[in-house]
Amino acid sequence: MEKNKRKAFIIQREFCPSRGGDSRRIDELASFLKDNFDIKILTAFFSEIKSPMGNEIIRVKPNPYNFFSRWIFCFVIIFKFLKEKADIIYINAPFLEASIIVFFCKILKIKCLINMTLMGQDGPIDLLKRTKYPKFLAKIFLNILGKSDYILSLGSGLAKQGIEYGWKREKIILLGPAKDPNIYHPPLNLEEKIKLRKQYGFNEDDFLCIFVGYLIPRKGFYDLVSVWKEVAKEIKCAKLVIVGAKREGFEEWADDQIKKLDNSFKYLGALSREKVAEALRMSDLFLFPTYREGLGAVIIEAMMTGLPIITTNLEGSTADLIKDGKNGILIEAGDKVALKEAILKIYKDKILRENFAKNALKSSYEYHIENIKNKYMEIFSI
Numbered sequence: 165m166e167k168n169k170r171k172a173f174i175i176q177r178e179f180c181p182s183r184g185g186d187s188r189r190i191d192e193l194a195s196f197l198k199d200n201f202d203i204k205i206l207t208a209f210f211s212e213i214k215s216p217m218g219n220e221i222i223r224v225k226p227n228p229y230n231f232f233s234r235w236i237f238c239f240v241i242i243f244k245f246l247k248e249k250a251d252i253i254y255i256n257a258p259f260l261e262a263s264i265i266v267f268f269c270k271i272l273k274i275k276c277l278i279n280m281t282l283m284g285q286d287g288p289i290d291l292l293k294r295t296k297y298p299k300f301l302a303k304i305f306l307n308i309l310g311k312s313d314y315i316l317s318l319g320s321g322l323a324k325q326g327i328e329y330g331w332k333r334e335k336i337i338l339l340g341p342a343k344d345p346n347i348y349h350p351p352l353n354l355e356e357k358i359k360l361r362k363q364y365g366f367n368e369d370d371f372l373c374i375f376v377g378y379l380i381p382r383k384g385f386y387d388l389v390s391v392w393k394e395v396a397k398e399i400k401c402a403k404l405v406i407v408g409a410k411r412e413g414f415e416e417w418a419d420d421q422i423k424k425l426d427n428s429f430k431y432l433g434a435l436s437r438e439k440v441a442e443a444l445r446m447s448d449l450f451l452f453p454t455y456r457e458g459l460g461a462v463i464i465e466a467m468m469t470g471l472p473i474i475t476t477n478l479e480g481s482t483a484d485l486i487k488d489g490k491n492g493i494l495i496e497a498g499d500k501v502a503l504k505e506a507i508l509k510i511y512k513d514k515i516l517r518e519n520f521a522k523n524a525l526k527s528s529y530e531y532h533i534e535n536i537k538n539k540y541m542e543i544f545s546i
Contacts (some may be wrong), residue, residue, distance in 0.1 A: 174256065183409040276313055306329065315331060522545045
């Protein structure tokens with residue numbers, strides 16, 4: 165380690181970047197900070213062993229399966245960063261673990277940052293409605309989290325809830341995920357798009373609609389499956405590309421949904437980010453009928469590859485990214501009729517499709533890795 169590098173630890177309870185999601189975002193964050201910081205990712209022992217981005221992973225026991233093991237897990241984590249003499253702790257763990265770690269960081273005078281996705285897709289107000297803990301205990305945890313040096317929020321909705329709850333406005337920073345334009349970009353030309361289609365078993369004239377995300381109800385996968393047969397009847401060349409992992413506890417449900425589809429789809433499974441980018445580049449339309457998101461990082465990936473977007477109208481989240489009628493179409497969550505009509509509308513109107521794609525690409529520039537990296541560097545260096 166270079167002597168002038170400050171030591172930073174990222175706490176990510178479950179680190180499984182091969183499945184995408186938050187783990188992949190954390191892996192990308194660590195990768196672009198390690199030129200300036202000595203970065204280590206601390207995670208539970210049940211996590212994946214390797215980082216696709218080559219970051220140093222430290223897995224600790226015990227696995228945080230219940231209330232008591234989660235406390236022990238936190239104390240092991242605290243011991244680790246004390247032993248290493250950490251300068252900065254970035255916490256992306258569930259709010260119980262996060263509050264314990266923040267509490268000790270403040271006692272030990274170690275700079276700490278939290279990411280609001282540690283509460284799932286909830287802000288503090290929603291979390292109080294959903295939590296299984298007694299309300300008074302949940303409020304104690306949340307009040308401790310508010311003592312963090314900085315609170316990072318992917319979307320404006322989460323940031324707004326933090327302010328409404330009573331966290332200091334000046335601590336809350338709106339900061340989206342960083343995406344690499346060398347990976348996520350439009351096809352270089354028509355030949356590349358056709359070549360990718362052949363590689364994945366599709367025809368040149370297919371109308372490819374792509375879904376990327378966990379195959380779970382919250383992502384709107386059931387709604388998509390429900391309308392797809394009708395879409396395929398009206399658009400004979402339509403094909404549905406499905407990319408994403410079957411999340412633990414939902415494997416059987418996901419298999420049942422896939423069985424409902426006819427031969428107008430292809431399930432590609434969980435892919436590396438490079439392969440996800442390829443699947444996006446060969447497609448014509450991105451579908452993401454989700455019910456709840458912190459922001460929707462995968463939407464940004466689709467925008468960067470120049471795809472028109474159909475997603476749900478979630479204020480302070482997906483609606484931060486997609487402006488209805490400009491770079492895509494927003495529908496209400498659960499509205500399957502609107503989902504089908506939006507697909508048909510974009511298919512039938514090539515000019516509209518091209519305008520959406522052009523505007524989506526333009527809207528994605530602020531999430532380019534260099535722009536986000538500079539903001540993180542400023543926060544970590546304060």
